[in-house]
Every structure is written in C-alpha cells, then in structure tokens.
Amino acid sequence: MPMRHAVAARFVGLAVFAVILPGLLLPQSACGQQRTNSSRAGRTAAGPHIYKSTNFHVMTDLPREGAHELLERLETMHRLLVAYWGRRNPRPIEMYVVENLDHWPREVLRGMEQQGLESLRNGQGLTVTRVISQGNRFISKAVVYAVADRGMPQHEAVHAYCGHAFGASGPVWYAEGMAEVGQYWRENDKSVTASAYAIRYLRNSPARPLNEIVNSPLETTGDSWQNYTWRWALCHLLGYNENYTKRFKPLGLALLGGRRVNFWQVYGTQAQEIEFEYRLFLKDIEAGYRCDLCSWDWKTRFRNLAGSSSVSARIRANRGWQASRLRVRAGHTYRFTSTGSWMLSQDADELTADGDDQGRGRLTGILFEDYELSEPFELGADGTFTAPQDGNLYLRCDDAWGEIADNRGTISVNLILEKETAAAPPEPNSP
CATH class of the missing domain: 2.60.120.430 (Galactose-binding lectin)
Structure with a gap:
C-alpha cells in the first residue's frame, strides 16, 4: 500500500527494498494467547476475509479458526521481537496470507503489488517495504505476501517488523537468519525447533565456512533454502550460546541501524572459538538441542598431574x-x-x-x-x-x-x- 503524499512531503529521499523468500522451512511453533477480532468473524466461506489483532491486519482465505490461530502465533512472535530488539512496531503490519489463490476475487488480486502476486503464484513469500527517510528520521510501510505454509507468514512478518521499527533488515545473512530464528521462536524456549529435514541437512552436509555465510557477495535474499538454513544455524548459535550472545544483540542493532560494522569486527578475536563451537553444533544438532547448555568452557585452567596430586x-x-x-x-x-x-x-x-x-x-x-x-x-x-x-x-x-x-x-x-x-x-x- 503506497504512502500518503501528506506523510511523504515531510521527508526527502525515497528508498524502496523488497525481501523475497522462496518456500523454505515449515516449523512447529507454539502459540501464545492473544485476543483477536475479525471484521467477519462469523463467516467461514472459502473466500478471503480480514482478521485483525493489535499488530497485524491479515487478509486470508484460511478458515476462521486457522486465521485466529495464525494471529495468535504472530502476536506471540511480535512480543518476543519487541522484547529482544527493544523497539515497538509503530503501526499494524498488513499481510496477505493465501491458502488457495483460486478462492480470491479478481478485484482483490488486482489491488496487490505485482511482485507480491507473482510470489504467491509461485508458492513463495514476499515482503515489500517502502521507506521514506531524511537522515535518521524515517517513515516505513511494509506489506507481506505469504502462502499459508506454517512458517512462512512468521518469517515474512519478521522482515515487516524490522522495516517498520528500523527501516532496514540488515545484511542478507543477518536479515534472513533472524527471520528464520523469528519463525521458530517459542516463548520461554531456547531449544532447537527447526524442521526435521533442515536438521538432517545440517548434520549430513560439510560445514560451510563462517566467512562464506557472513561475507559472500554472491548470496542474496531468496537464493536457496539451503543458504537460509546455514544462516539460521549461525544466528541461533550466536543468539543462544553463552559465549557469544552478549555481543550478538548489539551487533544486530548496529546492523539494523545502518552503522558501518561487520561480523568480524565484533567476533574476530573469538574466530577460532566460534568456528569450533559452530562445527560442534552442526555435528550434534537435533530437535531440543540447547546451545546455552552446551556452551564450551573456555575459561577453566587445566593442569598436568604429578606424584599423588x-x-x-x-x-x-x-x-x-x-x-x-x-x-x-x-x-x-x-x-x-x-x-x-x-x-x-x-x-x-x-x-x-x-x-x-x-x-x-x-x-x-x-x-x-x-x-x-x-x-x-x-x-x-x-x-x-x-x-x-x-x-x-x-x-x-x-x-x-x-x-x-x-x-x-x-x-x-x-x-x-x-x-x-x-x-x-x-x-x-x-x-
């Protein structure tokens, strides 16, 4: 949805960016309890209806129960995002969540962004965010297009939240890695909840070098589900491992704020330790794995024994x-x-x-x-x-x-x- 001209007139300069996600991982996420309402709460026909909660306005052809369950998941995830990054979402995130495009009237489809409609037809997801900015001030508007696969609306909603709250999502490895983390987040749960096939892929594949994940000029948004899986693994490790979590949030906030900082400036002195724990995580990863409980002890001193000591x-x-x-x-x-x-x-x-x-x-x-x-x-x-x-x-x-x-x-x-x-x-x- 375009910005109103009255709002745009207060700022100089326009930046437009799109975040594209192919069909990727389908997690099982726990739902929080968020009261929702629907403009057509009593209707259960196949066509799309609008459902609203505090932070999300969702047009979807999901059944009413499914739509409310989606809003509950989105609100739970949003609460965790705000608690983690410390910045509120200034306006509701608008979303199109599609189970079957054949159920959608042509007049509704004509009102969609062409990029968004094409992504839906291809079984994908897309977040289009428009940012009008001047210096450190900005106004942004994000619209999500997502098929109704369980994890994709949440992944895209993370991008939309970042667009609204920060006007940016950061470099590819961080933006897509954290969107994957966001779709897997469960309240008060630090364990691995990724899909079984993503876990199998990580365990059975040669570990990708860290620099290839965080510093490859060839990687782009929407490139492959495999690349998304590597980004998730790194962000999950850094976010929960006790040796690295304290630096990870400030790094993320700096990246979202557009500051000139990168992974190696923050973690360069710990490169060998991170590489070791990253490889160990990939070797042992399974559902329920806890990076915080498996953090390696780098501080304890070891000694040789002699005599009866x-x-x-x-x-x-x-x-x-x-x-x-x-x-x-x-x-x-x-x-x-x-x-x-x-x-x-x-x-x-x-x-x-x-x-x-x-x-x-x-x-x-x-x-x-x-x-x-x-x-x-x-x-x-x-x-x-x-x-x-x-x-x-x-x-x-x-x-x-x-x-x-x-x-x-x-x-x-x-x-x-x-x-x-x-x-x-x-x-x-x-x-």
Missing part, C-alpha cells in the same frame, strides 16, 4: 561437555572415582555415574587439543583410563543432545595419576 570437578547432568581441569598426556593412565547421583528426567530413577543398563547416564570423557576433539570414551563411576593423546579432559553425562535440558543432579569426580605411570618412560638406548 589430584584434580576434582563437579559435572552437571543437564550440561554438555564440562571441564575436568585435568590435562592428560598420551599413554599415561589415570584413575577416577565419583560420588553423587543424577537423573535423566525430573521423575526418573537416580543413577550413579555408571548410568543405566543401556549405558544412558554414564560418565563419558573426551579430549580437546588444538580445537579438535578425540572420539568420546566411556568412564563410569570409577576405574582407570589410558589417554590416547595429549589434551584437556572434558566430561559429561551421556544422554541424547536434545534431551539433556530436563536432566537433574551432579556427580563429583576425582582424578589422579596412576603411580606406575607417574614417571615418563626412559629413552631407548642408542645403538
């Missing part, structure tokens, strides 16, 4: 790999003992570090060296292990990555160097 660590059942404080040497044998118990769900039986009969809940180790990990190895409640390589020892309660959030309890682990391996083996005699 020992190290102790408390390992929580509801976290990923945790620092033991022990640095091991290849070929040396270490003894470990443990006390305490943990549970694999709130109401499950208590387990020792030996876990259950299937090995779930068993204390497990892994070695970190030069940003690479060894294969994990089982430990249990007590025993010995011989280090296959040098490295820092990390420990965890063995459970599915998407199921650790409801675990309970802590195991205390004590580690000591076995006496017979305390001294390094003698050098062989020279011939």
